[in-house]
Amino acid sequence: MALGATIHTFTVQLADVDRGVYEELVLRVARHPSETDAFMLTRVLAYCLEYEEGIAFSEGIPATDEPAVLVRDLTGRITAWIEVGAPDAERLHYGSRLADRTVVYTHRDPAKVMAPWAGKRIHDAESLRVYSFDEGFIAAAVDVIDRRNTATLSVTERELYLDLNGTMLTTSLHEHRID
Known part of the structure; x- marks a missing residue:
């Protein structure tokens, strides 16, 4: 029998x-069994850092034609x-052709994330933004994640202050661009 998603709740003061x-x-976040806590937490942070009207989580792993988070206007575009x-x-190329802007948030080494993109076709690659966090930040935050989470996230001059469960x-x- 296949395992179902685990639901995590995040109450965030942004x-x-x-x-x-x-x-x-x-935020009620479904973590698929194949998804790591680090990926899930990065998804939550991306949602908060990109928050605007029309933002939503996609269906996650099963939604192969959608990103982890997306923003739609009132027409659904x-x-x-x-x-x-x-x-x-290929996925970034597809997404950047559909959307006005394309962003990647990573909990991994950004140089290693971006290396496979070298020489590949990505629509409007010069506008693509990749964001990463200080080494160890996501791992430290993952250590205090629970099923029900309370967080305060403050952002000032691209510095993040996260109070997660006390x-x-x-x-x-950190912002990175494709060379």
């Missing part, structure tokens, strides 16, 4: 000073394609 976004979010982890160049963590948000 204060993104850089973008002027202040919200209380209650995808305006932001937000990948998590280490997507391949544990305070900080990181810089």
Whole structure:
């Protein structure tokens, strides 16, 4: 019998000073059995850091034609394609043709994530943004994840301050571009 997804709840007080976004979010996140906690947490952070009207989690692993997070306008058109982890160049090419902007948030070494893209066709590659966190940040946050989570996420000058279940963590948000 196949294992089902594990539901995690994140109640997040978001204060993104850089973008002027202040919200209380209650996120129910289904973690597929093949998905790591690090991937799931990066997906939650990507959602918060890209938060705007029309944002949503995709169906996850089963949704092979959608990113981890996406933003749709009122007509249903995808305006932001937000990948998590280490997507391949073909997937980024597809997403960047559909959306106005394409973003990748990774919990892995960004140089290793981007290396396979060299020489590959990616639509509007110069506009693609890849974001990563300080080494050890995601691992430290994963250690305090529970099924029900309370978080305060503050962003100031691309510095993240995360209080997750009573544990305070900080990181810089690093931006990378394809050369």
